[in-house]
Amino acid sequence: MxxxxxxxxxxxxxxxxxxxxxxxxxxxxxxxxxxxxxxxxxxxxxxxxxxxxxxxxxxxxxxxxxxxxxxxxxxxxxxxxxxxxxxxxxxxxxxxxxxxxxxxxxxxxxxxxxxxxxxxxxxxxxxxxxRLLYDDPLPVRPILIDGGTGTGKTQLLDHLARDGAQVIDLEGLANHRGSNFGGWADGQPAQKMFESRLAQAIHALDPARPVFLEAESNAIGTLLIPPSVWQAMKTAPVVRVTAPVAARARFLTTTYPDLTADADLLARRIDALRPYQPGDMIDGWHGLARAGDFTALAEGLIQHHYDPRYARPGKETRPDLGLIEMPGLTDADLAQAAERLRDLVGDGSR
Missing domain, CATH: 3.40.250.10 (Rhodanese-like domain)
Known part of the structure; x- marks a missing residue:
């Protein structure tokens, strides 16, 4: 039995x-x-x-x-x-x-x-x-997609998956969009559940082909990326993506509908940045939120909070496979970027 x-x-x-x-x-x-x-x-x-x-x-x-x-x-x-x-x-x-x-x-x-x-x-x-996530080396070859907040990295993964590439959406598995503003109302799974989801995703992959992941810190919200995955990500090749700040700001207003619809939640998320930003900056962002000027708010957050933090050293040890510059973040722009990314990497799926 x-x-x-x-x-x-x-x-x-x-x-x-x-x-x-x-x-x-x-x-x-x-x-x-x-x-x-x-x-x-x-x-x-x-x-x-x-x-x-x-x-x-x-x-x-x-x-x-x-x-x-x-x-x-x-x-x-x-x-x-x-x-x-x-x-x-x-x-x-x-x-x-x-x-x-x-x-x-x-x-x-x-x-x-x-x-x-x-x-x-x-x-x-x-x-x-x-054993898979803590003890053994990761059995697949990760390729990281790196870029500033609002450059559509998660959506690039979606396009890659639809085109037949191997992807792991860490933020999807963790039910979190990866930033201070990225939590969802239904919260995150327990650490063990996240690891089960991740292990199952890895188990389904072909080790002969690369797998695309979004570049992350070692934590997504409250969840830690397990050691085997994190060690592989620390030295994985990187493809960088960029887009104009204005396009990124507009894009963020469409990908965070829960925040633009909930004034109290948005105010709490802005207040959470007080340890990192001067009071007058925080007050200005609150004013933009109250006025409903979410595009200007997103642009301010990108320029004064997220991009300066993203520019800090620490990523230069990863092999750089190149830069993909997107003129915008429409679905067509993202689809074209995904195709260029696959051509750049050569993922063996076609």
Missing amino acids: AYTLTTLPDAALPFDQVIDVRAPSEFAVDHVPGAINLPVLSDAERAKVGTVYVQQDRFLARKIGAALVARNAAAHIEGPLADRDGGWRPLVYCWRGGQRSGSFASILAQIGWRVELIEGGYRSYRRLVS
């Missing part, structure tokens, strides 16, 4: 569904990609059983736990699993492949389903992620 993960799981797994039976809070932090959560103990139930186990009696805790698992398993069988036919083959796991997943798998097996457990549970999956 045990299935050993030797590589990161993907669509080639010989199972119809992967089921995580851990509590919802555990699942929210991280889980095997594609897994569904059918907890055999809720967060409150898990805490209750653990308290009884530690403070009262181990046998009593196991008895209470067994009753709860059976009750929850019945709800799953009568609910989410009600339409599964006799040939359905699930793969089940919990934290370490112990009592929770074993109990649930036994019930499913008694029904007649060909169920198996991930040997070692979630921990065995997490070891594979850690």
Whole structure:
């Protein structure tokens, strides 16, 4: 009944569904990609059983736990699993492949389903992620796209991906646009979930071809880029992109619609720059925000905050593959820049 993960799981797994039976809070932090959560103990139930186990009696805790698992398993069988036919083959796991997943798998097996457990549970999956992102050298060759704020780097990645190039959108995986103004309302995933997403993206790549990434610092919002990826990025070749400041300012007003629509949020993000900018500059930016002159605000931020910070030394150790100057940031401009970038690098996809 045990299935050993030797590589990161993907669509080639010989199972119809992967089921995580851990509590919802555990699942929210991280889980095997594609897994569904059918907890055999809720967060409150898990805490209750653990308290009884530690403070009262181990046998009593196991008895209470067994009753709860059976009750929850019945709800799953009568609910989410009600339409599964006799040939359905699930793969089940919990934290370490112990009592929770074993109990649930036994019930499913008694029904007649060909169920198996991930040997070692979630921990065995997490070891594979850690080995890829923390221990081993990155198995692909990164090419970085570097440029100032508002030069459309994320959109360049989109065009490259549509044209068949290999890309990893770190900001997309981190749910953050990378700057002080870049957070989204629904927040960022946990660090482990970010790493799972990143590991899965790397696992799907062809190591014989380069992969394009946006040049980043070692953190995106609150999330850290794992060591194997960061070490490869530190010495990766760079293609630089530029565009006129006015075009960049107009572009930013279209890519940050959440800020232009929420005056309070925009004011908080401007205030967050007080440690870096004089008070009169901050007050002027607040005035532009209140007046709704978002293009002038974006231009001021580019010229007085972002470009000076971008110009600081530290990137010169990376091999420079060249500069792509864009006359503007329309979709046509970005598409043309993506084509020039692929010609410059020669990514082997055509």
